[in-house]
Amino acid sequence: MNVFLQLIKITGASVEPTIEExxxxxxxxxxxxxxxxxxxxxxxxxxxxxxxxxxxxxxxALGGESNSAAAGLKLMLHIVTLFxxxxxxxxxxxxxxxxxxxxxxxxxxxxxxxxxxxxxxxTMISENVMECILVISALVGFMxxxxxxxxGIFAAVIAIFTFPVLPIxxxxxxxMIVMYFSKFFKNxxxxxxxxxxxxxxxxxxxxxxxxxxxGFSPDVFVEQLMHNDIKLLSVxxxxxVNVPLMSNAMAGSFISLLLYIIVNAVAVGIxxxxxxxxxxxxxxxxxxxxxxSKYKEANFDKAIKESSHIETYFKKEIKILFRxxxxxTNCVGINLIWPIFIYLFIVLQNRSDxxxxxxxxxxxxxxxxxxxxxxxxxxxxxxLTSLNCLASSAITREGRHFEIMKYLxxxxxxxxxxxxxxxxxxxxxxxxxxIITTFVILKISAYFCxxxxxLSILSVIYSTYLGIYIDTINPKLIWDDEVNAxxxxxxxxxxxxxxxxxxAIVCVVALGxxxxxxxxxxxxxxxxxxASGVMAxxxxxxxxxxxxxxxxxxEM
Amino acid sequence: xxxxxxxxxTYNGKVKALDNMNFTxxxxxxxxxxxxNGSGKTTTIKLLxxxxxxxxxxxxxxxxxxxxxxxxxKACIGYIADNPDIFLRLKGIEFLNFIGDVYKTPADERKKxxxxxxxxxxLSKALNSQILSYSxxxxxxxxxxxxxMHKPEVWILDxxxxxxxxxxxxxxxxxxxxxxxxxxxxxxxxxxxxxxEKLCDKVIIIKKGHKLYDGTLAELEKRNKDxxxxxxxxxxxxxx
Numbered sequence: 001m002n003v004f005l006q007l008i009k010i011t012g013a014s015v016e017p018t019i020e021e022x023x024x025x026x027x028x029x030x031x032x033x034x035x036x037x038x039x040x041x042x043x044x045x046x047x048x049x050x051x052x053x054x055x056x057x058x059x060x061a062l063g064g065e066s067n068s069a070a071a072g073l074k075l076m077l078h079i080v081t082l083f084x085x086x087x088x089x090x091x092x093x094x095x096x097x098x099x100x101x102x103x104x105x106x107x108x109x110x111x112x113x114x115x116x117x118x119x120x121x122x123t124m125i126s127e128n129v130m131e132c133i134l135v136i137s138a139l140v141g142f143m144x145x146x147x148x149x150x151x152g153i154f155a156a157v158i159a160i161f162t163f164p165v166l167p168i169x170x171x172x173x174x175x176m177i178v179m180y181f182s183k184f185f186k187n188x189x190x191x192x193x194x195x196x197x198x199x200x201x202x203x204x205x206x207x208x209x210x211x212x213x214x215g216f217s218p219d220v221f222v223e224q225l226m227h228n229d230i231k232l233l234s235v236x237x238x239x240x241v242n243v244p245l246m247s248n249a250m251a252g253s254f255i256s257l258l259l260y261i262i263v264n265a266v267a268v269g270i271x272x273x274x275x276x277x278x279x280x281x282x283x284x285x286x287x288x289x290x291x292x293s294k295y296k297e298a299n300f301d302k303a304i305k306e307s308s309h310i311e312t313y314f315k316k317e318i319k320i321l322f323r324x325x326x327x328x329t330n331c332v333g334i335n336l337i338w339p340i341f342i343y344l345f346i347v348l349q350n351r352s353d354x355x356x357x358x359x360x361x362x363x364x365x366x367x368x369x370x371x372x373x374x375x376x377x378x379x380x381x382x383x384l385t386s387l388n389c390l391a392s393s394a395i396t397r398e399g400r401h402f403e404i405m406k407y408l409x410x411x412x413x414x415x416x417x418x419x420x421x422x423x424x425x426x427x428x429x430x431x432x433x434x435i436i437t438t439f440v441i442l443k444i445s446a447y448f449c450x451x452x453x454x455l456s457i458l459s460v461i462y463s464t465y466l467g468i469y470i471d472t473i474n475p476k477l478i479w480d481d482e483v484n485a486x487x488x489x490x491x492x493x494x495x496x497x498x499x500x501x502x503x504a505i506v507c508v509v510a511l512g513x514x515x516x517x518x519x520x521x522x523x524x525x526x527x528x529x530x531a532s533g534v535m536a537x538x539x540x541x542x543x544x545x546x547x548x549x550x551x552x553x554x555e556m
Numbered sequence: 557x558x559x560x561x562x563x564x565x566t567y568n569g570k571v572k573a574l575d576n577m578n579f580t581x582x583x584x585x586x587x588x589x590x591x592x593n594g595s596g597k598t599t600t601i602k603l604l605x606x607x608x609x610x611x612x613x614x615x616x617x618x619x620x621x622x623x624x625x626x627x628x629x630k631a632c633i634g635y636i637a638d639n640p641d642i643f644l645r646l647k648g649i650e651f652l653n654f655i656g657d658v659y660k661t662p663a664d665e666r667k668k669x670x671x672x673x674x675x676x677x678x679l680s681k682a683l684n685s686q687i688l689s690y691s692x693x694x695x696x697x698x699x700x701x702x703x704x705m706h707k708p709e710v711w712i713l714d715x716x717x718x719x720x721x722x723x724x725x726x727x728x729x730x731x732x733x734x735x736x737x738x739x740x741x742x743x744x745x746x747x748x749x750x751x752x753e754k755l756c757d758k759v760i761i762i763k764k765g766h767k768l769y770d771g772t773l774a775e776l777e778k779r780n781k782d783x784x785x786x787x788x789x790x791x792x793x794x795x796x
Contacts, residue, residue, distance in 0.1 A: 298649035298680075303650065305653070306656075312658065323645040409631040
């Protein structure tokens, strides 16, 4: 096989399942693939496609040039690009400078351009799965709203395969320059913390820049979009020039398509040029070691204390989670971004008649509004718990030292319970604070607030034990970087898909029962509470009976 | 005391790693486990420590069956794995305290043992730093301290000398001897024949999951006069 293709395979290996893992999970993976497709990818794709379609049809109806009709597509592609860049930095840093394969690749007589080229390609491939779905959905939405043309189809095919090129090239260019000129960034921990912080800043900036913080009016927004009057989008058009070019190409401009291809080719060329000049010097200095470490003597009286098994495992898990940047960002830090959405909700309710009317009904204790909020609290608690992947990566995070779970004289269920406790405490405490804060600000009854807190805790417990059980089936134990333990772990998706399915069933049944006039809302509310309690108990039992056996069966 | 009776282990129903293996490590015995790469040494050690389950046969540690009473059997064992890269984000002292909690070692005893062993292995000054900052040898020393902290009667060590500096290697060998002198059992795998020669009461040589020799080195040398240990090993294992 060609050296370059071999390199792509090697550099991409850490995010792929091992042969053993593939064997263990063939049937499971097939079933889960269908569930993920139906309950995660399809709804997300539908949502994105519909948004672009609605904006495109709206803009087309308002009239104007073809470029303005493509403004909806442009907005969506900008959002996709922004997220690619935000997540891309961490991945590029990790793959280019801190991955273990460098220990083997650097001594080989391979040019830095080939190494960087292969790493760039494998990063794009790993980034492209979800991005591809979003791009296809946006393109289909645009074509449905604008009309299908042969030029549009041709441009769409090119976009599907090449869309991550420019954002990832930007990440690679910035990373190579920064790493070459600054010692400050030659520390993996620091880089992870900075990228995590930057992600939150970008999210907040996006909210403010789209004028969402001052209220949101769809009519004004469409008007602004049509006249290219949103400052952030104008700036983004200059930075991510591939987006307006592709949007125009989709609307039929052949020159834009040509320019789009040239821009991407130039970006790859710049990356290769920088690779030949800067990459090797930097990567060698990083992998040469940090020099002599400064060690610290321990204070035994402070450090040595007796604790129970569950307490000591809990403390160990918490320390590892908080001290590992990838876990801190993806498992703990993610719980801190939800207040932005609560803030948005509170701001929007002042501007929207629908929302303020709904809040009024809640304050008055109107039964239907109360049921909707009950269903919302249940669904949000389950989904936010699955999103932080504390549970669905609980066993995977053990990695190559998974065997310690087996040779220490501690019952495996006790170890599972301590992992569950970590997820329940971190997810649950965040949700409780958010629920109480929102209810206090919106002046909703204290009794209903307590009910929602209790429901939320049960939902978190159910989501946690289900997540851990799924991870026991086939944990991804071979990874060379904590980021890959989470990114390459399909269980996060499996768990999310199953939980969305179960949550949807409970919510549909609850809302269906509400149509039966003779059933009081109070009864349905308690039915949801009981359902989440029963599921929490059932999934606890599943972990105890089958999850433990799954772990015992794993042989590395 | 370790009893390994008629144990077989197959991976994925295809690769036979151990075939009807029998051996005993008595109280007060220091036994070296030798064999070429892929001979089944690590599989045997993982079966002993409860990481793997045998397809056939029984394994007993101090009278406790590893499959039937795993927690009791594991509590008697001090196990050092071949890879010391464990919980790298914990500080050395936190890891040792965690292990102390796991084995329910009283705090005073923990302090005493850590103090003593950390001094012997010259690790005291690094205990308040994260394991991530340790060299391979320092991590290996930490694993040794952790494994011995609860004063286990049976030591099972997978390539314990790998990465240790000469002084630490000397200390560990001395500890192993002290431990067997006190009537306990030590079972360790090694590639270094000189270590086995100088340290062991008995050696077990295996190849492709079969036991080829089980006895003292003196006996082995008697049977193969005028040959050094290396030649004997290569001849027995058919690698010469």
